[in-house]
Amino acid sequence: MLRAVLCVCLLASASAARSRSRSDESVESKEDISIEEVSKESGSAEDESSEEYGVNRPQSPTQISSNEEVSGAKVFRVSIKDKNDERDFERIRSKTFIDMLHRSKSDVDILVRPSTYEKTKDLLRSANLDYEILIDNLGKRIELENPAISEETAELVGRQGHKLTFEHYHRVEDQHGYLDYLAETYKDYVTLESIGTSHEGRELKLIKISSGYPNASAIWIDGGIHAREWIASATVLHIVRELTEYRDNLPEEMKQVDYYVVPMVNPDGYEFSHSAYRNRLWRKNRAPGSGSCQGVDLNRNYGYKWGGKGTSNYKCSDIFRGAGPNSEPETKAVANYIGKKKPEIQGFLTFHSYGQYILYPWGYDKKLPPDYEDLQRVGDIAAQRIKEKQGVKYKVGNSANMLYAAAGAADDWAKAYGKVKYTYTVELRDEGSYGFVIPSSEITACGKDGFEVVRAVAEALVKTSG
Numbered sequence: 001m002l003r004a005v006l007c008v009c010l011l012a013s014a015s016a017a018r019s020r021s022r023s024d025e026s027v028e029s030k031e032d033i034s035i036e037e038v039s040k041e042s043g044s045a046e047d048e049s050s051e052e053y054g055v056n057r058p059q060s061p062t063q064i065s066s067n068e069e070v071s072g073a074k075v076f077r078v079s080i081k082d083k084n085d086e087r088d089f090e091r092i093r094s095k096t097f098i099d100m101l102h103r104s105k106s107d108v109d110i111l112v113r114p115s116t117y118e119k120t121k122d123l124l125r126s127a128n129l130d131y132e133i134l135i136d137n138l139g140k141r142i143e144l145e146n147p148a149i150s151e152e153t154a155e156l157v158g159r160q161g162h163k164l165t166f167e168h169y170h171r172v173e174d175q176h177g178y179l180d181y182l183a184e185t186y187k188d189y190v191t192l193e194s195i196g197t198s199h200e201g202r203e204l205k206l207i208k209i210s211s212g213y214p215n216a217s218a219i220w221i222d223g224g225i226h227a228r229e230w231i232a233s234a235t236v237l238h239i240v241r242e243l244t245e246y247r248d249n250l251p252e253e254m255k256q257v258d259y260y261v262v263p264m265v266n267p268d269g270y271e272f273s274h275s276a277y278r279n280r281l282w283r284k285n286r287a288p289g290s291g292s293c294q295g296v297d298l299n300r301n302y303g304y305k306w307g308g309k310g311t312s313n314y315k316c317s318d319i320f321r322g323a324g325p326n327s328e329p330e331t332k333a334v335a336n337y338i339g340k341k342k343p344e345i346q347g348f349l350t351f352h353s354y355g356q357y358i359l360y361p362w363g364y365d366k367k368l369p370p371d372y373e374d375l376q377r378v379g380d381i382a383a384q385r386i387k388e389k390q391g392v393k394y395k396v397g398n399s400a401n402m403l404y405a406a407a408g409a410a411d412d413w414a415k416a417y418g419k420v421k422y423t424y425t426v427e428l429r430d431e432g433s434y435g436f437v438i439p440s441s442e443i444t445a446c447g448k449d450g451f452e453v454v455r456a457v458a459e460a461l462v463k464t465s466g
């Protein structure tokens, strides 16, 4: 019944949407974002039930049984040229052991364990799907990812008042130590608070960097929602450094905006992904459960269109959406905080890896928000600057159209419920050569990429309010 009420609402605005539609995309009018109605919507025709998987299917990369299975794993890039390829790939994926690491419109990266190498090749060949080997030995990539801290660096670290460097991936304790240091050192414009605690009791620390202007617009920045994307929180911390320690060098517009930053949204998952090779590709949080049937995909748990496309109700899936909208302490903390700060927060940036994309809503389906031209324009400015300064290309576009539909993500929630205008998901470097295990030597480069996105949004906000 509730779904029927919602449909009437959508139909009422359908003519307005049609008049602005382009090709297979459609544009939503403002009336479509009716919070009261959508908050009650749940369920999906695309549930992945446990029966579909078969009993022997290792459900996710996290269920690799040993460190050796990770060391010897490969990553294949499967080419998806048309609808037929898509259908064939879905057919073998839903019935077998294939684990997706990354997906775009034209290809899918899958993890291939030593024990399933021959079988995977056979399956892809029998479905006439082309593929290339993107990573031949995942273990070798992991070894290069995070080299030990040199004596020289350790000495430097000893003198700087905190343990964080931007040449290494650090554990949550060091990340939080850096935030403590900043709050202590830059008391006049930096404040620190805990917005909640994770399942395992870790703090979710938020650093606020104030412009000092009353009624300033604010930008929300977060990272680390997916445990295995280590580059995301490191990038956000690099941005935080620019906004605090190097504040004097900031472009004027950036000084006129307040920032609310949570560098680590999923501390439990992140710590788990550091605990052993076999856990390196863990994605979810650590909600109670057993084995890979533990944890919730926090980026499918937010309360807008919760339970829709690209999500699973199967606990062992890597895209398990949780028991209900915002059921997890991590998503609840973010949602509550942003809810309290409406309408001050007008920019929302959530950092992920990989693929080099600047994506805007909607993600739940191939639909565009009414102001998508503004979002495209600001995203293009950021991408253009990254190209000029850093020499790498970020693709800009709508999430569901550029990649795939995925409901319950943070960006859709921020746009619909938080009423945040400039909402983006940034997929950082690289394009797959290292994927999730991109070496820590890339932190600074990614930090600079991310900085340009923050800058473009800050400029748009200052221009709007001025």
Ligand SMILES: [Zn+2]
Pocket: 226, 229, 352, 353
């Ligand atoms: Zn992610």
